[in-house]
Amino acid sequence: MDRSRFIKLFNYKHWADSATLHAISAIHDDAYQQKRHLMLRLMNHIYVVDMIFRANLSGTPHGYSALNTPETPSVETLEKQMHACFQWYIGYLSTMEENDFTQQIRFKFVDGVSGEMTACDMLEHVLLHGTYHRGAIGWLISECNATPPKDVLTVFLRDHHH
Numbered sequence: 001m002d003r004s005r006f007i008k009l010f011n012y013k014h015w016a017d018s019a020t021l022h023a024i025s026a027i028h029d030d031a032y033q034q035k036r037h038l039m040l041r042l043m044n045h046i047y048v049v050d051m052i053f054r055a056n057l058s059g060t061p062h063g064y065s066a067l068n069t070p071e072t073p074s075v076e077t078l079e080k081q082m083h084a085c086f087q088w089y090i091g092y093l094s095t096m097e098e099n100d101f102t103q104q105i106r107f108k109f110v111d112g113v114s115g116e117m118t119a120c121d122m123l124e125h126v127l128l129h130g131t132y133h134r135g136a137i138g139w140l141i142s143e144c145n146a147t148p149p150k151d152v153l154t155v156f157l158r159d160h161h162h
Contacts, residue, residue, distance in 0.1 A: 002098070003093055003096050006093050007090060007094070010086065010089050010093065010127070011090075012153055012156045013086070013126075013127055013130055014083070014086040015156050016134055016156070017046065017086075017130060018079065019149035020043065020134050020138070020148075020149055020151060021043060021075050021078055021079050021082070022149070023141050023146060023147070024036060024075055024137070024141070025075040026146060027039075027144045027146055035140050035143060035144055036144070038140060039137045039140050040073070040075065042133045042137050043078050043133075043137065044069060044072060044073055045067055045068045045133060046082075046130045046133050047081055047082050048064055048067055048069060049067060049129055049130075050082070050085050050126055052067075052110065053122050053125065054089065054092075055107075056107040057092060057105065057119060057123075064110055065110060066110060067110055089123075089126070100119055101123075102120060103119050104116055105117060105118070105119060105122065134151055138151070
């Protein structure tokens with residue numbers, strides 16, 4: 001993969017995350033409070049994992065002891081946090097040279113176990129991990145009698161990335 005391809009895919013991720021948060025914010029019915037809370041927990045989990053891999057890529061401690069936080073942020077807070085994280089990834093990608101993608105990076109998993117992955121593998125994990133959880137959130141949105149976003153890559157490419 002090249003830098004421009006990763007930038008396109010991170011723009012897609014940001015678009016899909018934002019669309020999902022927007023759909024969650026439209027669910028106000030008290031009957032769906034528990035499902036809405038679970039959706040926010042899953043979006044926060046995506047954010048935490050994005051931040052953990054951001055730290056791994058930059059060689060800094062991430063400070064997380066779990067794959068989610070005890071508190072559940074609001075949609076508005078998650079929007080701001082996820083946008084700032086997205087901007088970091090775009091900045092990081094903008095500075096990468098071709099050989100940086102194959103660089104082996106050593107890190108510690110949240111449970112303390114040592115790991116090693118290439119930068120490319122880490123970036124791909126961040127992209128694919130969020131997709132997995134947004135699918136589950138889409139199902140929950142449907143269960144709340146709402147319409148989940150059409151957050152597929154083909155729609156993004158058609159509508160937002162000519």
